[in-house]
Amino acid sequence: MARVPAGADLELDVQLEGVAEGVLVTASVVAPLAGDCARCLEPFTSVMQVRFQELFAPESAEPADADEQDAVESYPLDGSGQLDLEPALRDALVLELPLSPLCEDDCKGLCPECGVRLADAEPGHEHEQRGAMWAALKNYRAAGPEGSSAGEEAVPDGKAGPERTTDRTDTAPGQAGT
Ligand SMILES: [Zn+2]
Ligand SMILES: [Zn+2]
Structure with a gap:
C-alpha cells in the first residue's frame, strides 16, 4: 500500500473562485508518496500529482434541498473567512493513491523460482x-x-x-x- 508520509510537505497550486454557491477551489497537489512495491515488495518513494476541483459552500445553505445536496457535493465553508482545504485535499489524495504501487513502471518483480528481486539480480537471471x-x-x-x-x-x-x-x-x- 502506498501512502503520503505523515508530516510531508505538499506542493499546492490553488485557485479560488467565488461562485453563487460558495467558493470553487481548483487545486493541483504534488505530494510525496511512500510504499512497498506490489511486485517486488521493495520499499520505495515517489511523487504523485493530483488535481481536483471542489465546491466549498456555507453550511447553512446545505439543508435547503436534499436532492440538490446529493447532486452538488460540497465541503463546508464556515463563517470564519478561512477555508479549510485539508478535508478536500485528503479525499483527493486518498482517491488517487495507487492500489498496486510499483517502484518502477516496468518493475520485473521477483524471480518465481528463488524469490530474488530481479532488478537486483544479474542480467539474464534464470534457472x-x-x-x-x-x-x-x-x-x-x-x-x-x-x-x-x-x-x-x-x-x-x-x-x-x-x-x-x-x-x-x-x-x-x-x-x-x-
Ligand atoms: Zn518493484
Ligand atoms: Zn531466481
Whole structure:
C-alpha cells in the first residue's frame, strides 16, 4: 500500500473562485508518496500529482434541498473567512493513491523460482531446470561407473552367494573354449 508520509510537505497550486454557491477551489497537489512495491515488495518513494476541483459552500445553505445536496457535493465553508482545504485535499489524495504501487513502471518483480528481486539480480537471471537436471545426471553417471564396478564385484556376489560364483567360473572356461 502506498501512502503520503505523515508530516510531508505538499506542493499546492490553488485557485479560488467565488461562485453563487460558495467558493470553487481548483487545486493541483504534488505530494510525496511512500510504499512497498506490489511486485517486488521493495520499499520505495515517489511523487504523485493530483488535481481536483471542489465546491466549498456555507453550511447553512446545505439543508435547503436534499436532492440538490446529493447532486452538488460540497465541503463546508464556515463563517470564519478561512477555508479549510485539508478535508478536500485528503479525499483527493486518498482517491488517487495507487492500489498496486510499483517502484518502477516496468518493475520485473521477483524471480518465481528463488524469490530474488530481479532488478537486483544479474542480467539474464534464470534457472535452467534442464541444465540442473543434466548436471545431476552427469553427477549420477560420474558416480555410476565406480558404483557399478564396485557393485559387480560386491553386490552380485553378495546376493548370489557362492553357487553363482561357481556357475560363473564354470561358464567362463566353456565360453573361452568355444
Ligand atoms: Zn518493484
Ligand atoms: Zn531466481
